[in-house]
Amino acid sequence: MSSTPRSDRRPAAGSPVARVCVDVPLAHLDRPFDYLVPESLDAEAAPGTRVKVRFAGQLVNGWLLERVGESSHPRLAYLEKVVSPEPVLAPEIARLARAVADRYAGSLADVLRLAVPPRHARVEKEPPPPPAADPESPDPGSGPSHPDGWSGYPAGPALLRALTDGRAPRAVWSALPGEDWPARYAEAVAATVAGGRSAVVVVADARDLDRLDPAMTAVLGPGRHVQLTAALGPARRYRAFLAARRGQVPVVIGTRAAMFAPVPRLGLVAVWDDGDDLHAEPRAPYPHAREVLLTRAQLATCAALVGGYARTAEAQLLVETGWAREVTAVRAAVRARMPAIAPTGDDPQLARDPGAATARLPSLAWTAARDALSVDAPVLVQVPRRGYLPAVACATCRTPARCPHCHGPLGLPSARAAPLCRWCGRVAAAYACPECRGRRLRASVTGARRTAEELGRAFPGVPVRTSGREEVLAAVPGGPGLVIATPGAEPVADGGYGAVLLLDSWALLTRADLRAGEEALRRWLAAAALARPGAAGGRVVVVADGGLAPVQALLRWDAGWFAARELAERRELGFPPAVRMVSVTGTPAAVTDLLTETRLPAAAEVLGPVPADGDRERMLVRTPRTQAAVLAAALHAAAGVRTARKAADPVRLQVDPLTLF
Numbered sequence: 001m002s003s004t005p006r007s008d009r010r011p012a013a014g015s016p017v018a019r020v021c022v023d024v025p026l027a028h029l030d031r032p033f034d035y036l037v038p039e040s041l042d043a044e045a046a047p048g049t050r051v052k053v054r055f056a057g058q059l060v061n062g063w064l065l066e067r068v069g070e071s072s073h074p075r076l077a078y079l080e081k082v083v084s085p086e087p088v089l090a091p092e093i094a095r096l097a098r099a100v101a102d103r104y105a106g107s108l109a110d111v112l113r114l115a116v117p118p119r120h121a122r123v124e125k126e127p128p129p130p131p132a133a134d135p136e137s138p139d140p141g142s143g144p145s146h147p148d149g150w151s152g153y154p155a156g157p158a159l160l161r162a163l164t165d166g167r168a169p170r171a172v173w174s175a176l177p178g179e180d181w182p183a184r185y186a187e188a189v190a191a192t193v194a195g196g197r198s199a200v201v202v203v204a205d206a207r208d209l210d211r212l213d214p215a216m217t218a219v220l221g222p223g224r225h226v227q228l229t230a231a232l233g234p235a236r237r238y239r240a241f242l243a244a245r246r247g248q249v250p251v252v253i254g255t256r257a258a259m260f261a262p263v264p265r266l267g268l269v270a271v272w273d274d275g276d277d278l279h280a281e282p283r284a285p286y287p288h289a290r291e292v293l294l295t296r297a298q299l300a301t302c303a304a305l306v307g308g309y310a311r312t313a314e315a316q317l318l319v320e321t322g323w324a325r326e327v328t329a330v331r332a333a334v335r336a337r338m339p340a341i342a343p344t345g346d347d348p349q350l351a352r353d354p355g356a357a358t359a360r361l362p363s364l365a366w367t368a369a370r371d372a373l374s375v376d377a378p379v380l381v382q383v384p385r386r387g388y389l390p391a392v393a394c395a396t397c398r399t400p401a402r403c404p405h406c407h408g409p410l411g412l413p414s415a416r417a418a419p420l421c422r423w424c425g426r427v428a429a430a431y432a433c434p435e436c437r438g439r440r441l442r443a444s445v446t447g448a449r450r451t452a453e454e455l456g457r458a459f460p461g462v463p464v465r466t467s468g469r470e471e472v473l474a475a476v477p478g479g480p481g482l483v484i485a486t487p488g489a490e491p492v493a494d495g496g497y498g499a500v501l502l503l504d505s506w507a508l509l510t511r512a513d514l515r516a517g518e519e520a521l522r523r524w525l526a527a528a529a530l531a532r533p534g535a536a537g538g539r540v541v542v543v544a545d546g547g548l549a550p551v552q553a554l555l556r557w558d559a560g561w562f563a564a565r566e567l568a569e570r571r572e573l574g575f576p577p578a579v580r581m582v583s584v585t586g587t588p589a590a591v592t593d594l595l596t597e598t599r600l601p602a603a604a605e606v607l608g609p610v611p612a613d614g615d616r617e618r619m620l621v622r623t624p625r626t627q628a629a630v631l632a633a634a635l636h637a638a639a640g641v642r643t644a645r646k647a648a649d650p651v652r653l654q655v656d657p658l659t660l661f
Contacts, residue, residue, distance in 0.1 A: 009038045009039075009040075009078055010038065010039050011036045011037060011038065011039070011078075012036075012037040012038065012039050012041075012042035012045075013039070013042070014042075015037075015067035015068055015069055016036055016037050016067075016069070017034050017035070017036065017037070017067065017068045017069065017070060017071045017076070018034070018035045018036070018037050018045055018051070018064050018066075018067050018079055019032040019033070019034055019064070019065045019066050019067070019068065020032060020033050020034075020035055020051060020053055020062040020063065020064055020065065020079075021033075021062055021063045021065055021108050021109055021112065022053065022055050022060055022061075022062045022109065023060060023061040023062055023063070023109050023112075023113070024055065024060060024109060025107055025109050025110050025113075025284070026107070026640075026643040026644075027107055027636055027637075027639040027640035027642075027643045028640035028641070028643050028644040029107075029643075030101070030107040030108055030109070030636070030640065032065055033053075033055070033062075034071040034072075034073055034076055035053055035076055035077055035078060035079050036076045036077065036078045036079070037067065037078075037079055038078050038079065041079055041081075041082050043085075044082040044085040045064060045067070045079060045082050046064070046067075046085065046087050047064055047065060047066050047067060047087065047089075047091065048063075048064065048087030048088060048089040048090060048091070048094070049063075049064050049082055049083070049084060049085060049086065049087050049088070049089075050062075050063065050064075050082070050083035050084055050086075050088065050119065051063070051064050051079050051080075051081065051082050051083060052079075052080045052081040052083060053077070053079055053080055054077050054080055059080060061083070063089050063094075063112055064079075064082075065089075065094055083119065084119060084121070084124060086119075086124055086242070087245075088116050088119075088241075088242075088245055088262075089112065089115075089116055090245060090262040092262065092266070092296075092299070092300060093115055093116075093260055093262050094112075095299060096115075096260065096292070096295060096296055096299060097111040097112050097115050097260070098111075099295050099299060100285070100287050100291075100292055100295060101285060102629065102632060102633070102636075103287075103291070103295065103628075103629075103632060103655065104285035104286060104287055104632065104653075104654075104655045105285065105582065105631075105632040105633075105635045105636040105639070105653045105655055106284055106285025106286075106636070106653075107285070107636075110283075110284045110285055111285065111287070113283075114260065114281060114283065114287070115260035116241070116260075117234070117237050117238050117241050117257075118234060118238070119238065120234050120235050120238040120239075122235070123235050123238045123239045123242065124238075124242065126239070128246065128248055129223065129243075129248065149183070149184065149187060150184060150187060150188075152176060152329055152333055153173075153176075153327050153328065153329050154329075154330065155171070155325065155326075155327045155328075156327060159171055159188070159305075159327060160187065160188065160191040161191075162303070163188060163191040163192045163195060163267065163268060163303055164191045164192075164194050164195045165195060166195045166196065166197065166267065167303070168267075168297070168301050168302050168303045168304075169303050169325070170297065170303065170304045170305075170318070170323060170324035170325065171303075171304070171305050171306070171307075171324055171325055171326070171327045172306045172307075172311065172315045172316075172318055172319050172324045172325070172326045172327065173305060173306065173307035173308075173326075173327040173328075174307075174308070174309070174311060174326065174327070174328045174329075174559055174560055175307060175308065175309050175529070176329050176333060176334060176337045177309075177334070177337045177338040177339065177528065177529050177531075177533070177557060178337055178496065178529055178530075178531075178532075178533065179309075179337075179529070180215075181272060181307065182208075182211045182212040182214075182215035182216075183215050183218075183219070184307075185201055185212060185215070185216075185270060185272065185305075185307070186212070186215040186216045186218065186219040186220065187219060188268065188270065188305060189201060189216065189219070189220065189225075189251055189268065189270070190219045190220055192267040192268040192303065193220065193224070193250050193251060193267075195267060196265065196267075197250070197265045197266065197267025197268070197302070198250040198251060198252075198263035198264055198265055198266050198267055198268075199250065199251050199252075199263070199266075199267060199268040199269070199270065200251075200252050200253075200258060200259070200261050200263060200266065200268070200269050200270070200293070200296075201251070201252070201253045201254075201258075201269075201270045201271075201272070202253075202254060202255065202256060202258050202259050202269075202270070202271045202272070202279070202289045202293060203253070203254075203255060203271075203272045203273070204255065204272070204273050204276035204278040204279055204488075205255060205276075205278055205488070206229070206231065206255070207472060207474060207489075208272060208273070209227060209229065209253065209254065209255060210474060211492075212253055212272075213227060213253065216251065216253060220251065223249070224249060224250065224251060225249055225250075225251035225252065225253055226240040226243050226244060226249050226251075226252055226253075227240060227252075227253055227254050227258075228240045228241060228244070228252050228253070228254035228257055228258040228261050229254045229255045229257050229258070230255070230257045231255075237257070240252070241261070241262075244261050244262055244263050245262045247263075247264045249263075250263065250264075251263075255278070256278070256279055256280075256281055256289040259287075259289045259292040259293055259296075260292065266296065266300045266302045267302050267303060268302060268303040268304070268305065269293040269294075269296050269297050269302060269303070269304050269305070270293075270304070270305035270306075270307070271289055271290050271293055271305075271306055271307070272307050272308060273307075273308040273309075273310075273522070273526070274289070274290040274306055274308060274312055274314070274315060275308065275310055275311075275312040275515075275518060275519065275522045276488070276522075277658050280658055284652075285653070285655075286654050286655070286657070288656075290306065290312075290314065290315075294306075294318075304324065306318065306324070308522070308559075309522070309525040309526055309529050309559065310518070310521055310522035310525045310526070310559045310563075311559040311560055311562075311563040312518060312522075312563065313518065313563055313566045313567040313570060313576075313577055314576075314577045315563065316560070316563035316564055316566070316567045317567060317577050317578075319560075320564070320567065326560065328560065334557050336533065336535070337533050338528075338533065338534060338557045339500070339528060339531040339532060339533060339534050339538030339539055339540045340534040340538065340539045340540070341528065341539075341540040341541075341542065341554060341555050341557075342364060342539070342540070342541055342542075342555075343541075343542050343543075343544055343545065343546035343551050343555065344362040344364050344365060344541060344542070344543045344544070361454075361455075361458075361501075361503065361543075362541075362543060364541055365501045365503075365541040365543060366458070368499040368501065368539045368541045369381075369455075369459070369482070369499050369501060370459075371498070371499070371537075371539070372497070372498025372499035372537070372539065373459060373462055373480045373482075373498070375498060375537065376479055376480045377478070377480065377495075377496075377497065377498025377499070377532070377537065378476060378477075378478060378479065378480065378481045378482075378483060378493045378497050378498060379481070379482050379483065379497060379498060379499045379500075379501065380483045380485065380490060380493070380497045380499070380500045380501070380527060380530060380531070381455065381482065381483065381484045381485070381500075381501045381503060382485060382486075382487060382490065382500070382501065382502050382503065382523070382524075382527045383484060383485070383486060383503055383504060384486065384487060384503075384504050384507040384508050384523075393441065394433035394435065394436060394438050394440070394441065395438060395440035395441055396433065396436050396438035396440065397433060397435050397436045397438065399433055399434070399435045399436070401419060401428075401431060401433070401441055403421035403426060403428060404428060404431070405421070405426055409421070410428055410431065410441075419431050419441065455482050455484065456482070459482060462480055462481060462482055463480070463481040463482070464481070464482045464484065465481060465482070465483050465484070465491075466483075466484045466485070467483060467484070467485040467486070467489040467490065467491050468485060468486040468489050469486070469489075472489045472491075473485075473489070473491035474491055474492070475491050475492045475493070475494065476491045476492075476493050476494070477493075477494055478493055478494035478495040478496075483497075485527075487508075487523040487526075487527070488523070488526075490526065490527050490530060492530060493530060495532070496530060496531055496532035496533075496536070496538060497530050497531045497532065497538065498531075498532060498537055498538060498539070499531070499538070499539045499540070499541070500527050500528055500530065500531045500538075500539070500540045500541070501540075501541050501543070502524050502527060502528075502540065502541065502542040502543060502544075503543050504543070505520065505542060505543050505544035505551075506544075508520035508523065509544070509548065509550065513659060513660075514570075514575055514576075514659075514660050515658065517548075517549060517550045517562075517566065518550075518562075518563075518566055520550050521550040521553050521554060521559065521562055524542060524550070524554050525554065525557070525559060527540075528540045528554065528557075540554075542554060549562060549565060550562065574605075574622060575660070576656045577625075577656065578625075579622050579623065579624055579625060580622070580623050580624070580625050580627070580628035580631060580632075580655065580656065581620055581621070581622050581655075581656055581657075581660065582620070582621045582622075582631060582632070582635060582653060582654065582655050582656075583618055583619075583620055583652075583653070583654040583657045583660065584618065584619045584620070584621060584635075584651060584652075584653060585612050585616055585617070585618045585619075585651065585652045585654070586616055586617075586649055586650060586651035586652060587615060587616055587617070587649045588609065588616075588617050589649065590642075590647065590649035590650070590651050591609065591617060591618075591619050591651060593642065593647065593651075594635070594638050594639065594642060594651045595619065595621075595638075597638035597641045597642065598634050598635055598637075598638040599634050599637075599638075600621065600623075600631065600634060601623050601627040601630045601631055601634070603623055603624050603627055604621055604622065604623040604627070604631060605621070605622045605623070606619060606620070606621055606622075607619065607620040607621075607622060608620050620660065621635070632655060635653055636653075639651065639653065
C-alpha cells in the first residue's frame, strides 16, 4: 500500500485522529496511541486495517482501532503507511481481544496476534467465490447417523427451536454413549444459520475436525462453512479467515485458532470436549478456548454450547450459577445406550481372581477381549503411556533407573535396544544400578508398543494395530482385531468395539495434578463411548478399584455427578474454578519483585514458592472470583512497571493454569 511523503502532509478532513494499537508486547505500552491520518491515506485508513507507525524512533506494525475527531495530545505524528485497506480486525473481535487481555492479565497486542493470522497479499487479491445456497432448518428428530438426534434429550428440541428463533440459549450438553456428536453440532449450527445468524465451533484436534467437517457439509451443504486451523498453512488459513471476515460463509469450524474467527451476526459459539488440554493456548496470555467463546457469548448476547461425554468443573459451575442449562438424557436412555462396564478391583472379582488387584491384564479383561474376538468384533485397549517401556527399574532392588549423565529417566525403545535417556537421549548401554550394582532391568511403566507385543502373543493370528503419537488412526474396520491406543488417539470402529479395556488406571489417577480424576474420567468416557451398547454385546473393563469416584462415575455414566462432586471439593479447598488462581513463574528475584510491585486485593492470598523448571520458582496468587478482575489488573500494572524500567528477568503470568503443581 502507499506511504505518505514526510513533506507537505495535512491531516484528513473528517475524523483525522487514528487510535492505534502498536504491535509491541510490553505491558506498560498496553494502550492505544493517537496518530494523525494524512489526507493521502484518508480513504484507506479505516478501522480494522493494518498500519505502520513511527514508535520510539522505529517503524512498527499496528492496528487502527478507531478514528475520532480530536486527541488530548497537542502534537501527533502521522501514520506512515496503511499496509492493506482490508479491515481484517472486526470491531467485535477488537472488543473481545480487549476483554480477553484484561481477563488473563495480558496485553492487547498479544491477543491480536492470536486473533488475526499473518497477512497473505496474494490471497487478498483473489476474487470471492460465488455465494452458496441457504440450507433448510433441520428436523431435531432426524440426525444423519442416529434416528433420535436431539430428540433423545428432553431439552434438545427446545434448544434447536431457540436457535432457529434467534434467541440465545446457553447449554452444557452431556452426550449419550455412542452419540454422533458431529451430527448434533451440525444440526445446532444449521438451526442457527436458518435463523439468519452465524456460528463458530471449536474442537480440540484435527481428528475431531475431520469428523465434524463432513457432518457440517451433510447438513449445511457445500460451501457454507470453512475450516480454520493453524496447521492449514499461511495461504489457506488466511483465505478461510477472509471468507469469514467478508461474510462469504456463515460458519467457521476449527481448533483453538478459530476461537477468534470473525463472522457476521454471531448467533452460536460451541466447543466440544472442553476438558482437553489442547484447548489451552501455549502463547501469552495463555487463553483457554472455552473461556474465549463464553466471553464472546456474553459480549455478543449469543447462544453457547459446551458439550462432551465428560463434564469439567468449569462447565458444572456454569450450570450451578444458572448461566447455562444442562442438556442431558433420561437415565433409561443412558442405560439403553451404554455398554456393560465392570471394574477389576471390586470384592466379587477379587474373590474369583485374587491376582486382579496387581495383574496388568486380569482374567476379566482377558475374557472380555476373547469373547469379543470370538464374535468377530474389534477390541480397543487404552494404554496411558506411549512407547515400549518408557520407564524401567532395577530388577533386583526396584530402584528407578536414571541416566548417569543428567539423571533423567531411562526407558527401553524396543525389545532389543539398549536403555535410552528420555531427557538427553544418551544410550546407557553399560548401566549398573547405583544401589546394588545390578544390571538387569524390569518394566516400571509399560507403553503402547510393548502392550501390543504382549497381546499379539496372547491372541495369535489376530491383527494388532497401534494408534498413538507416531501414527494416529482415524478409523478401523469392524472385523476381529486388537487396537492399542493412547488416550486421545482411539480410532472409531465400524459398528463399534465389542470390548474396551482401560489399562494402567493408576498412571492417570495418581498424577500430582488437580485435574487427575477429571482427566481420567474424560479419557475413559471417550474410549467407552466407542463401544457397542450392552444389549449388542459391548463391554468395558476398567482395571481399577470400583470404589473410586471416577470409576463410579464411569460405571454409572454420570459425568454430571462427578463434576458436581469435584466442584464442591474445589470450593472447600479453594481451587479453580471456585476461585481465581494466578501462577507467577520466574527467577526468585523476579517473582519477588513483581509481587512487591503488585497492589493485591484485600482478599488475595499468596501461596508458595514451589520449584519450577530450571532455576525458576512459582508462586500462586488466589482470590475470590468477585475480585478476579481487580487481581488481573493489579498484576498487569505491576508487569508494566517492570517492563518500563527494563527489568532483565521476565515473569510469566498464567490465569487459572491447567497445571498448578
